[in-house]
Structure formats: structure tokens, C-alpha cells
Amino acid sequence: MVGRMSTPSFADLTTIGVGGPIARFVEPDSRVGVIEAVTDADEKGLPLCVIGGGSNLLVSDEPFMGVVVRDARRTISVPDEVAPVEGADRTVHVNAEAGANWDDLVEFCVRLGLEGVEGLSGIPGTVGASVVQNIGAYGQEVGSSVDTVEVWDRKTLKVEELSADQLGFGYRTSALKTSMYQAPATPADEFFPTPRYVVLSVTFALRHSATGVVNFPQLAKALGVEVGDRLETAAIRDAVLKVRASKGMLEDPNRYYNEWMRDTKKPENVEAAFGGLYAATGSLDRDWNRHSCGSFFMNPQLTPEQAAKLPEDAPRFDVTLPDGSAGVKTSAAWLIDHAGFHKGFGVGDDAAATLSTLHTLALTNRGSATAEDVAKLARTVQDGVERAFGVRLVPEPVCVGIDLR
Numbered sequence: 554m555v556g557r558m559s560t561p562s563f564a565d566l567t568t569i570g571v572g573g574p575i576a577r578f579v580e581p582d583s584r585v586g587v588i589e590a591v592t593d594a595d596e597k598g599l600p601l602c603v604i605g606g607g608s609n610l611l612v613s614d615e616p617f618m619g620v621v622v623r624d625a626r627r628t629i630s631v632p633d634e635v636a637p638v639e640g641a642d643r644t645v646h647v648n649a650e651a652g653a654n655w656d657d658l659v660e661f662c663v664r665l666g667l668e669g670v671e672g673l674s675g676i677p678g679t680v681g682a683s684v685v686q687n688i689g690a691y692g693q694e695v696g697s698s699v700d701t702v703e704v705w706d707r708k709t710l711k712v713e714e715l716s717a718d719q720l721g722f723g724y725r726t727s728a729l730k731t732s733m734y735q736a737p738a739t740p741a742d743e744f745f746p747t748p749r750y751v752v753l754s755v756t757f758a759l760r761h762s763a764t765g766v767v768n769f770p771q772l773a774k775a776l777g778v779e780v781g782d783r784l785e786t787a788a789i790r791d792a793v794l795k796v797r798a799s800k801g802m803l804e805d806p807n808r809y810y811n812e813w814m815r816d817t818k819k820p821e822n823v824e825a826a827f828g829g830l831y832a833a834t835g836s837l838d839r840d841w842n843r844h845s846c847g848s849f850f851m852n853p854q855l856t857p858e859q860a861a862k863l864p865e866d867a868p869r870f871d872v873t874l875p876d877g878s879a880g881v882k883t884s885a886a887w888l889i890d891h892a893g894f895h896k897g898f899g900v901g902d903d904a905a906a907t908l909s910t911l912h913t914l915a916l917t918n919r920g921s922a923t924a925e926d927v928a929k930l931a932r933t934v935q936d937g938v939e940r941a942f943g944v945r946l947v948p949e950p951v952c953v954g955i956d957l958r
């Protein structure tokens with residue numbers, strides 16, 4: 554167990570930098586320690602929040618009268634190192650403990666010449682949480698590279714190894730995430746704000762290849778290639794980080810100066826992130842556009858009838874809805890912008906929480922915002938989009954003590 558004298562607040566632990574004080578904070582550094590910390594809270598009936606990088610959490614300003622557990626295990630390894638390349642498809646397995654920083658994993662895989670996660674470069678957070686919401690970007694989703702996930706089942710009190718099939722990955726969701734909700738943005742009675750299944754480690758199945766596929770038009774444009782072309786994974790990672798930086802969709806590396814975040818990401822990768830911050834902004838100072846939860850709203854998935862009511866020029870992509878029927882995905886950013894909420898929008902003058910000045914979909918803390926300020930901005934946007942288009946946006950972050958239905 555990592556020993557500390559005091560406890561942090563959620564403002565210390567989250568990328569958006571808001572949220573109240575925490576009654577009990579534990580950082581187990583062994584597998585059994587994680588299970589014991591979770592079981593102890595569950596047995597006592599205390600609210601439990603297993604936190605990773607705090608990049609997908611919006612927590613209320615009120616004190617959290619429960620236990621926050623942060624897994625301090627961060628080892629990344631290649632289990633079949635003796636015979637690392639398996640079969641004609643050149644599969645290599647990589648295992649990472651849940652507390653490992655996600656981008657440390659991506660950097661490790663790219664350096665080792667492994668293909669499969671390079672498009673997910675720069676997404677903040679941990680390996681443990683990556684599978685909860687099936688992180689995705691630039692044409693890749695983590696679910697496609699997952700072999701198995703080792704979890705602690707808080708209901709059966711057993712360790713289970715779940716296969717990719719059992720994990721039910723979908724657009725920003727998985728069976729882990731659905732165990733937390735009874736309806737969109739509506740917490741389940743039993744397990745919230747942490748799923749029934751606490752992720753202990755993830756084994757990825759990657760491909761031994763120095764090149765990867767460029768799967769996204771914006772990325773292809775930045776690289777000067779066609780969608781579908783193959784390029785070095787290192788070049789793809791570099792381009793993804795630059796495109797993300799230009800939109801402020803990276804975390805601010807300054808957060809690693811906070812004593813509660815120190816040592817949670819490899820120092821050389823924090824240093825590289827400072828290099829990227831300087832290249833993008835010309836300064837090493839805090840960049841408030843990065844004090845966010847990333848995309849705050851999910852892209853709505855609509856029935857054909859709902860989609861028919863959208864303006865003709867609204868973006869439309871064919872998708873399969875969770876019930877298996879054909880549906881249409883539209884762009885939350887487009888709806889927000891066309892409802893009149895442009896980059897930098899805030900409620901009132903000198904608002905402490907505003908939309909990012911670089912990206913309509915990111916709600917940001919300009920330095921002194923409270924969770925209530927962020928919630929007020931979120932509700933204003935939700936109400937405005939609903940008035941304009943009849944679509945209620947669903948938040949992507951896990952909202953604790955804040956109702957954004």
C-alpha cells in the first residue's frame with residue numbers, strides 16, 4: 554500500500570480539476586490489496602469509486618463519504634517473451650496491470666513494433682478504465698485489440714477472466730460499463746460509480762508489425778496519405794498526438810506536478826508530453842483547453858425516424874443500434890454548434906467553465922470552476938440542443954452526484 558498522510562479531493566485526481574474532498578483514499582500496490590480494498594468497502598456498504606486517471610469523471614463538489622481506490626500497479630509485460638510472435642498472423646500478447654497509464658502502454662507497444670493501439674495515442678487515463686468504455690479514436694477501438702480482461706466480480710466475489718466476446722464491446726460501451734447503468738446516464742442501484750467488475754489487468758493481442766493502417770480521413774490528411782494506406786506506427790502515433798494537440802484533446806502534463814498525480818505516468822512520457830505542449834501552444838504553462846473530460850457528450854445513435862427529423866445537412870453514419878436494428882449516428886459536436894453553442898461558449902460573462910476554444914465537444918475548467926459550474930454549462934447545452942433538434946445529449950463521463958439526464 555502506498556502510504557500517505559492526507560487525502561486528496563476529486564479536483565486533485567481528475568483532468569477537469571473539479572470535485573469535492575474524499576473521505577478515504579487507498580492506493581494498493583498488490584493484486585490482493587486491490588481486491589481487499591474493494592471488498593472492504595463493499596462489505597461495509599460504503600460508496601466505492603475505483604479511479605484511474607480521472608479523465609472520464611465529473612464528480613460533485615460535495616464530500617465523497619466513501620472509499621476511492623487507485624490501483625498503484627503499473628507493470629506492462631510481454632508474457633510470451635520467449636516466443637513472442639505466434640502463428641502466421643504474427644500475434645504478440647502484451648499484459649498490463651490496471652493502474653498502468655494508457656499512453657505509457659501505447660508508447661511501449663509502438664516502440665516494440667506492435668500494431669493495434671497506435672491510433673489511440675494520447676488518450677488520457679489507465680489501462681483498467683480503457684476497457685470499461687471501450688476507448689476509441691481515429692478509426693480504432695481498444696476492444697479490437699483485447700484478448701482477455703481479468704476482473705474482480707463484486708457480486709460473486711471471484712476473479713474471472715473475461716474474453717473479448719463476453720465483454721460486449723460497443724460504441725463507448727462494454728458489459729463492464731452497462732453493469733453501472735439502468736438507462737442512459739441513470740446509475741444502477743447496486744454498482745455505481747464503479748462497475749460490478751473491477752478490472753485487475755488486461756491482456757492485449759497485437760500484431761508484430763512496424764506499420765499500421767491509417768483509418769481516419771483527418772489523420773490521412775495530416776499524414777498526406779490515403780485512408781487505408783499503411784504507415785509506420787511511430788509516424789501514426791506522432792500524427793495522432795499532433796492532431797489531438799491542435800484540438801486541445803490531450804491532458805495537460807502540468808497535472809503531474811500535483812503531488813497526488815506524481816509517478817502515475819512514466820517520467821519520460823510526461824517529459825515528451827511537455828514537448829508536445831510547447832510545440833502546440835508555445836508555452837509550458839497550463840493550457841485550460843485541456844482541463845476537460847475530453848468529449849463531454851456521446852454522438853447520438855438514433856432510430857431512422859428520429860434521424861429523419863434532423864436538418865438535411867446534419868452528419869449521418871449508418872450504425873447498428875444496441876437492439877440489433879439499423880440506426881443512424883450523428884455528430885454531437887455538429888448539433889451543439891448548430892444549436893448556437895460555439896467554441897468558447899460560457900453561461901454568462903467571465904464564466905469559469907466554458908466550451909473549449911478549440912473544440913465544441915469539450916467542456917473545460919478555465920481555472921476556478923466548480924463541478925456545479927460544469928454541470929450548469931452541460932445542462933444549458935443539453936437543453937439548447939433538445940430545443941433545436943429534439944435530441945437529448947447523453948454525457949460520456951461518469952457523473953457522480955450530478956444528474957445530467
Ligand SMILES: Cc1cc2nc3c(=O)[nH]c(=O)nc-3n(C[C@H](O)[C@H](O)[C@H](O)COP(=O)(O)OP(=O)(O)OC[C@H]3O[C@@H](n4cnc5c(N)ncnc54)[C@H](O)[C@@H]3O)c2cc1C
Pocket residue numbers: 568602603604605606607608609610624651676677678679680681682683684685686687688689690725746747748750751752753801802803804843845846847848951
Ligand atoms: C483530453 C481528453 C481526451 C479524451 N479523448 C478520448 C478519446 O479520444 N476517446 C475516448 O474513448 N475517450 C477519451 N477520453 C476519455 C477518457 O480518457 C477515457 O474514458 C479513459 O479511458 C478514462 O480512463 P481513466 O483511467 O481516467 O478513468 P476514470 O476517469 O478514472 O474512471 C472512469 C470510470 O472507469 C471506472 N474505472 C476506472 N478504473 C477501473 C478499473 N480498474 N476497473 C473498473 N472500473 C474502473 C471508474 O470507476 C469510472 O466509472 C478523453 C479524456 C480527456 C480528458
